[in-house]
Amino acid sequence: MHVSVAAETLFKIGSFPITNSLLTTIIVTLLLILLAVVVNKNVSKIPSRLQSMMEIMIGALLGLTEDVAGKEFGRKIFPLLATFFIFIIFANWSGLIPGVGSIGFYETKEEAVVLEETNSVYAETHSNTEASDSESDILVTETAESHDSESEIFKPLFRGPTADLNTTLALALISVFMIQFYGFKTLGLKYLKKFFNFRNPINGFIGILELLSEFSRIISFAFRLFGNIFAGEVLLTVIAYLIPFIAPLPFIGLEIFVGFIQALVFMMLSLVFISMATISEH
Amino acid sequence: MEKLGIQPILIIAQIVNFVILLLLLKKFLFKPILKVLDERKKKAEETEELNNEAGKKFLEATESEKNTISEAKKQADKIITQSKIQAQKEKEELLKKGQKELEIVRKKLESEIEADKKEMFKEIKRQSAEMAVLIAEKVMQESFDENKQKSLLNQAIKDLEKVSLH
Numbered sequence: 001m002h003v004s005v006a007a008e009t010l011f012k013i014g015s016f017p018i019t020n021s022l023l024t025t026i027i028v029t030l031l032l033i034l035l036a037v038v039v040n041k042n043v044s045k046i047p048s049r050l051q052s053m054m055e056i057m058i059g060a061l062l063g064l065t066e067d068v069a070g071k072e073f074g075r076k077i078f079p080l081l082a083t084f085f086i087f088i089i090f091a092n093w094s095g096l097i098p099g100v101g102s103i104g105f106y107e108t109k110e111e112a113v114v115l116e117e118t119n120s121v122y123a124e125t126h127s128n129t130e131a132s133d134s135e136s137d138i139l140v141t142e143t144a145e146s147h148d149s150e151s152e153i154f155k156p157l158f159r160g161p162t163a164d165l166n167t168t169l170a171l172a173l174i175s176v177f178m179i180q181f182y183g184f185k186t187l188g189l190k191y192l193k194k195f196f197n198f199r200n201p202i203n204g205f206i207g208i209l210e211l212l213s214e215f216s217r218i219i220s221f222a223f224r225l226f227g228n229i230f231a232g233e234v235l236l237t238v239i240a241y242l243i244p245f246i247a248p249l250p251f252i253g254l255e256i257f258v259g260f261i262q263a264l265v266f267m268m269l270s271l272v273f274i275s276m277a278t279i280s281e282h
Numbered sequence: 283m284e285k286l287g288i289q290p291i292l293i294i295a296q297i298v299n300f301v302i303l304l305l306l307l308k309k310f311l312f313k314p315i316l317k318v319l320d321e322r323k324k325k326a327e328e329t330e331e332l333n334n335e336a337g338k339k340f341l342e343a344t345e346s347e348k349n350t351i352s353e354a355k356k357q358a359d360k361i362i363t364q365s366k367i368q369a370q371k372e373k374e375e376l377l378k379k380g381q382k383e384l385e386i387v388r389k390k391l392e393s394e395i396e397a398d399k400k401e402m403f404k405e406i407k408r409q410s411a412e413m414a415v416l417i418a419e420k421v422m423q424e425s426f427d428e429n430k431q432k433s434l435l436n437q438a439i440k441d442l443e444k445v446s447l448h
Contacts, residue, residue, distance in 0.1 A: 006287020019287075022295060029303050036310035043314040045321070058315045079308040087303055161296075165286050170296030 003234055007164040008155045020104075020156055021164035028094050028161060032086065061085055064268075069275040073186075077274055080178055084171065085267040088162060092229055092259030095160020096252060101233060104156035162229040162262075165222060172221030175270045176214060183277035190280055217273065221266065228262045411442055 007019035039054050047055060061082045066074035094100060161167045183191040195211045197203040232255040239248045418438055423431075 004287075005285060007292075016291060016295075017289065019292065022292060025296065025299055029299055032303060033306050033310070036307050040310040040314050043318060045318065047318070051315070051318075054311065054315050055319060058312060059319055062316070062319075079304060079312050082312060083300070083304040083307050086307065087300065164292075165288050166292035167296045169288065170293045170300060173293070174297060174300055 003237060005165075005230070007159050007166070010155065010157070019164065019166075020159040021161050021167060024094055024100065024158045025091065025161040025167060027158075028087070028090050032090060057086075058082065061267075065271060068268075068271050069278075073275070073278065077178075077182065077271070081267050081271050084175070084270055085263050088171070088225065088266050089260055089263035091161040091167070092262060093256065094158075095163055095229060095233055096236075096255055096259070100158040100160060101156045101237070103158065104154055106152040107155050108152055160229055160233060162225050163233050165226050168222040168226040169218070171225065171266070172218045175221055175266070175273075176218050179217075179270070179273045179277050180214070182274050186278040187280055191277070221269070225262055225266055228258055232258055411439075414438065414442065 007021035009017040009019050010023060011018055039051055042048055043051060062074070062078055065078045065081055068074070069077060180191075183194075195207045195214075197207045232251075236248055236251055236255060239251050415435070415438075418435060419431075
């Protein structure tokens with residue numbers, strides 16, 4: 001059994017690493033775009049089945065957004081929130097498709113080390129040979145633990161996009177950035193008062209806390225989604241390893257539900273934070 | 283950071299990916315679907331309004347229809363009663379006229395009959411007088427002289443004149 005918190009690098013284009021989760025992200029994105037184009041092409045007043053489904057989903061999301069943020073402002077932020085929901089839910093569910101995480105290939109340790117090493121070089125630009133040595137040591141011990149000390153390690157071809165912290169961090173950064181963006185857009189410089197208020201020390205302290213909470217939102221957004229989905233995938237792997245037949249079924253059902261709930265939670269929290277940021281305090 | 287697999291370049295890639303997805307979904311999915319939804323909502327509202335209006339109009343129409351019918355009934359009743367009255371009047375008039383004419387004719391007839399009657403009695407009187415004279419003459423010629431004849435004749439004529447005729 002092999003479980004890796006980090007997404008595995010499949011190959012590199014120049015120095016740009018293509019990880020299995022990025023590959024899956026691109027596939028999911030392309031499928032969603034394809035879906036949108038197909039719906040757009042056949043859009044009519046008398047809806048087809050596909051269009052009806054899209055209408056129900058978009059109608060429900062719009063209703064939710066308008067309920068929280070008001071009719072006019074809700075319409076403005078709707079595309080962002082709907083894209084959050086749609087992308088996250090399909091990313092979550094893509095990790096549950098049979099073959100994702102189980103189809104892959106074996107790589108010799110040396111190849112893996114080279115790939116991972118260059119990754120880390122890319123990430124932190126260590127030039128010392130010492131550093132890379134110590135890193136390869138870590139990797140060796142890791143793979144030794146997880147792969148029965150064979151000379152090859154397994155690399156899945158696909159991985160759920162939201163089971164990769166890069167994806168969830170990217171989403172969290174977009175969400176928090178957009179919260180600040182809409183705060184500024186509607187309140188102007190008044191928005192800064194929330195963070196930098198020197199009229200009295202209590203407000204000043206609260207401002208610092210507010211500022212901190214904005215940054216902690218990035219972390220909480222990213223790790224909530226990642227934690228739920230990654231934990232789900234680990235759970236499914238473990239169950240499938242222990243009892244391969246029938247037993248994983250209820251857990252797959254559970255993970256489908258979790259995937260939906262996490263997408264909804266991410267969207268709802270973004271929605272609530274954005275509408276909170278647009279309300280002036282006094 | 284390495285153990286969690288966080289790489290800034292991948293985060294940037296994911297952000298770019300998401301932004302592209304957002305723009306394309308907005309253009310190809312949200313806008314057309316929202317347009318259709320809005321149009322449908324608008325149309326539904328319009329239909330609702332039209333329905334209400336049609337219902338109102340129908341009610342009005344039935345009301346006016348009822349009114350017309352009752353009006354027509356009233357008028358018909360009026361006409362019938364009027365014509366009845368008229369007919370009655372005409373009948374009465376005709377009857378009166380007929381009676382009057384009848385009266386006139388009767389009076390005429392009556393007077394004519396009276397005149398005839400008078401004429402007849404006159405004739406009868408005259409004739410009977412003549413006859414009586416003739417009879418008397420005959421009788422006289424046989425039993426009386428001329429003087430006696432004359433006095434008796436005068437007496438008889440006087441008596442005759444005294445007798446009234448009925």
